[in-house]
Amino acid sequence: MADTDGTAEEKRDFIREQIRADLQSGRHQGVVTRFPPEPNGYLHIGHAKSICLNFGIAQEFGGHCTLRFDDTNPAKEELEFIDAIMADVKWLGFDWGQNLRHASDYFEQLYQWAEHLIDAGKAYVDDLSADEIREHRGTLTEPGRNSPYRGRAQAENLDLFRRMRAGEFADGAKVLRAKIDMAAGNINLRDPVLYRIQRKPHPRTGAIWCIYPTYDFAHGQSDAIEAVTHSICTLEFEDHRPLYDWFIDNLPTPSKPRQYEFARLNLTHAVLSKRRLTQLVQERHVDGWDDPRMPTLSGFRRRGIPAAAIRDFIGRLGVNKTDSMVEVQMLESCVRELLNKDAERRMAVLRPLKVVIENFQEGARKDLPAVNNPENPDAGSRTVPFTRELYIEREDFMEDPPKKFFRLAPGREVRLRWAYFVTCTGVIKNDAGEVTEIRCTYDPATKGGDAPDGRKVKGTLHWVSASAAVPATVRLYDHLFATPTPGKQHDFLQDINPMSLEVLGNCMLEPSLADWPAGKTLQFERLGYFCPDPASTQGNPLFNRTMTLRDTWAKIAGQPSAK
Ligand code: ATP
Numbered sequence: 001m002a003d004t005d006g007t008a009e010e011k012r013d014f015i016r017e018q019i020r021a022d023l024q025s026g027r028h029q030g031v032v033t034r035f036p037p038e039p040n041g042y043l044h045i046g047h048a049k050s051i052c053l054n055f056g057i058a059q060e061f062g063g064h065c066t067l068r069f070d071d072t073n074p075a076k077e078e079l080e081f082i083d084a085i086m087a088d089v090k091w092l093g094f095d096w097g098q099n100l101r102h103a104s105d106y107f108e109q110l111y112q113w114a115e116h117l118i119d120a121g122k123a124y125v126d127d128l129s130a131d132e133i134r135e136h137r138g139t140l141t142e143p144g145r146n147s148p149y150r151g152r153a154q155a156e157n158l159d160l161f162r163r164m165r166a167g168e169f170a171d172g173a174k175v176l177r178a179k180i181d182m183a184a185g186n187i188n189l190r191d192p193v194l195y196r197i198q199r200k201p202h203p204r205t206g207a208i209w210c211i212y213p214t215y216d217f218a219h220g221q222s223d224a225i226e227a228v229t230h231s232i233c234t235l236e237f238e239d240h241r242p243l244y245d246w247f248i249d250n251l252p253t254p255s256k257p258r259q260y261e262f263a264r265l266n267l268t269h270a271v272l273s274k275r276r277l278t279q280l281v282q283e284r285h286v287d288g289w290d291d292p293r294m295p296t297l298s299g300f301r302r303r304g305i306p307a308a309a310i311r312d313f314i315g316r317l318g319v320n321k322t323d324s325m326v327e328v329q330m331l332e333s334c335v336r337e338l339l340n341k342d343a344e345r346r347m348a349v350l351r352p353l354k355v356v357i358e359n360f361q362e363g364a365r366k367d368l369p370a371v372n373n374p375e376n377p378d379a380g381s382r383t384v385p386f387t388r389e390l391y392i393e394r395e396d397f398m399e400d401p402p403k404k405f406f407r408l409a410p411g412r413e414v415r416l417r418w419a420y421f422v423t424c425t426g427v428i429k430n431d432a433g434e435v436t437e438i439r440c441t442y443d444p445a446t447k448g449g450d451a452p453d454g455r456k457v458k459g460t461l462h463w464v465s466a467s468a469a470v471p472a473t474v475r476l477y478d479h480l481f482a483t484p485t486p487g488k489q490h491d492f493l494q495d496i497n498p499m500s501l502e503v504l505g506n507c508m509l510e511p512s513l514a515d516w517p518a519g520k521t522l523q524f525e526r527l528g529y530f531c532p533d534p535a536s537t538q539g540n541p542l543f544n545r546t547m548t549l550r551d552t553w554a555k556i557a558g559q560p561s562a563k
């Protein structure tokens, strides 16, 4: 795989320091990590942080990382999500090799361990309802109360638990709970639920089970089965660690992993909660999980953001223990930096205005060389056809321009990129007084864009030959949320940016874009970075804007530009 952060430097953060210490002290001989997504949604940029960390560490220390689907809750899981997650991890540049696992692979073992706890007098079957259990749990300031069923004898617990498994009781009628301490300061230790009855077919185990382990009961033990050495998760699980350790200490697990917590990634102008992302998709505020405005990896991919830019961004963030909000501009500047280096340039006109070159012969055509990427000579060059009728960008012409307007206006001379100097000689308008066409002359001596007599022009415009142009649809995307922290003041849906998508149906592309490769991001000169949508076809090209060339939001917000 490629570098994870663009530097060969050894990374230093508290997790990697811990691992180095563990290897040095001999506590571990090697490193095993895991990335454990719950298959109830698509992966987002926050997951990317966890993926880069877990897979990255495994690579750096010569260990391995398991991709483990945490599929303990059959109610919300779908095969679509499992497939999407695997595709996204691969796209991000990581490989789990042989190490694909599912928590459901361990259902039988977990069940046996639950019986083990019952045998040891450390778990009991409780008949309280979910509400009653909540009510008995107490609060941060008050201890919980024991369930009346807590004192059940071991044999009765075992019998009831086996009958739960056999399907003798209704959903929710009973649960299995750990017997720890209802007065524990840490609420997670107040007899947490280990098993629930849930008659719901599971995507992998079908109807075999009608009881399912909770996340807490499955997670650490799955780590132990996989011999995970460093179980890395986000800070909200810090309070679960004593419970994680309690299971590991009280069960005959084949290994004793330890959990470490780091700060999750939060990004401005985005939501990263799966509940909210699901709502955006289900209520059709966006065009699916891979809508280019979504902070999902599939959305980024469809928008044309390279995986390397995401790895670079995550690498720059580092790993720490303080929750913070990262400005989306930082991600955008990583994307721009990479694309400026890598993306080829082409010309496209998004809002065309016709230009007629009066002194260029009708039907004639000159193929002019154009450099593909000034930042990278290896990208070579192509030719662009120059003809009597051209298109320029509507906003590059003003009939009555202010002083600082250096583009085209009556009597003004500008350079057409890779072509000639042209001078505007006239304007044609429709009945409504709108400019429909402009007339120009060109100076044949300025071929390539330089005047032999040394005269200068202030503006250089992009353009496309009208007769050779490829018509296309272009979608201009902007931040999905207008405010940096959606949902802070009111419902997050109210913060949706009404201008987050503009569709332009009459764009004109230079001919070399007729068969542009799928998934390859390029720069439309002066306009931004763009990428063909997966739905784009040769007959109907459809491009998505990946990003503008500069950060327009910095200006709006009055902040300094991200770069
Ligand atoms: P939910 O939003 O439903 O709580 P989740 O985002 O925690 O779900 P999981 O599938 O459980 O989703 O996450 C898989 C892994 O990714 C977990 O180890 C989790 O800690 C990590 N992860 C999730 N969100 C972030 C984030 N914003 N930053 C860093 N890591 C994250």
Ligand code: MG
Binding pocket: 038
């Ligand atoms: Mg989770």
